[in-house]
Amino acid sequence: MGDWDRVVATSPDSPAVVVHRTAGLSSQQATVAAVLDDMEATAGQLFPAWLPGAEGITTSAGAAPVAVRTLAVAHAAATAQSGPFLADLAAAALTGSTAHTRRHQPEVRARGLARVLAASFDRPACALVLRPPDHLDVAATLALGQAAQWLVDHGRLTVWIDSDSPYGIESRPRATEPPPVVRPRRQPRVGGRRTPSVVGKPHPTSRAEVVLETALARRTWAAGRAWNHTVRPGPLVNPVRVDLLWKRERCVVEIDGDDHRTAGKYTEDRHRDVMIQLNGYAVLRFTNSQVLGDIDNVLVLLQQFLTNRRRTGKGR
Template sequence: MEAVAGQLFPAWLPGAEGITTSAGAARTAVSALAVAHAADTAQYGPFLVDLATGALAGPGPHTRRHQAEVRALGLGRVLAAGFGRPACALLLRPPDDLDERGALALVGAARWLVDHGRFGVWICGGSLPAVDFLPEVVMARAVPDSSVVRPVPEVSNARLGQPVEGLPRREARVGKPRHLSVVGRPHPTSRTEVVLENALVSRPWAAGRAWNSTVRPGPLVNPVRVDLLWKRERCIVEIDGDDHRAAGKYADDRHRDVMLQLNGYAVLRFTNTQVLDDIENVLALLQQFLANRRRAGKGN
């Protein structure tokens, strides 16, 4: 997507028409235009500057210093603007030999793009072994009126701009349909989230929680997805797997925690092992922390 954005430059950056090389003061001029454009739109300035100057520099990527959520949302807006459209839709064509595991990964990636990039996503092809019985799955935080990840028929001979009729509904091959997670619920494939939710559901003090929700750390920061949120108490719980021990992931977590804390959120982190092996202690800590926040009137 970043490569396509580079090819569309300067269509998505007003005032940059005619700037095609990085010679002279071109980079400075493009940076200033990007900052000004971001101030007038919902774009994030530093990301737009990196993307614009990178388009002059040549093949990238040039925006990897930004979080994936920031890149997805920014690229969605840039691609839509480059084509003169209010929103962006992606047509994904999976390989014919995609197995069930690959199909689940594809649909998960599509859902992530809908959630974080506000794309409309269409999966085009024959049949997906794991999702061909899910003809329509409503997603959260999607492009208005396009909030689905939907298999569509083969369109190799279709012309751009022409509508494509949808597939008829199919019956499930085996068992019950598999529902993907939506905002407000634990992810069904995360044993840790499901275990914690099952423990919280019978406890009155846990009322007001929401799973897999988004919060905005500050007025100039893009929304971020959190595992578990008590909105009124401004309390966030993150459940970390082993991958969060890696240096890059650890640094990203600390950076995000600081942004959230500076804007009044408390961030509690537990490992998968703590939740699965010592759930009572996790519950006791959560209950005590929420009680303290409520007594202090946090979020009122």
């Protein structure tokens, strides 16, 4: 199978739509197995967004794998999922393993992975858009159609096949169309795949953002924050997506990974900062290591800045 092309999450009531390029395998079983393996890889990238309580576990050393397994079993019991499956998936996500749930029946994997992907974006369900290569032969076309039907029947997924195959696969479903693709500002690469941010939530693959949000959620002074929203620097300037925003206080917070140290990225960041600052916003930047290694200091600085803004009314 190819890379997961993107994950799309639109309105809160719509499914999280995963667009995937298939390889055109010649059997239903092989196609289903490859789809499930890649769904598992995507779930690993989204960890810990789908496992409440695991946000602060940042290493696979020591008792961490046991801890995430315990959390997974408890979460599965509360949400009517398979405890052994979810525990295996959580342990694999923590350690970076792949296809760690193959010991479970495909039906269990399909339903479990569909729920995990939906939960990662707080969506009620998950849908797949399968995009095969051009010019599939009859055997591969038949296998893809059978695999899609299997995923519908056993995974409780909605599946669209986007193809121009001459052998009868529809390019779009008759009754409904997939939602429009929304391209985020940035698409961090993890293991060669891209995962987008979702408006209103910390990026699910950014442990620093998830950890910071967990800390901010317990503090009353942090009210009014918004993750992954856009700011328009000026009437003639395109809006830009920022990591964290307090709109009333006109405060932008960026969480920078190692890639921001490169010359090109550094220059781009400075340009963005200047454009935003010219429109009255303050830009505070913290590195991932600052958030993960010294969260208390980050919180003190944020609280001090926001308190000063509110007292002086500069952000209004």
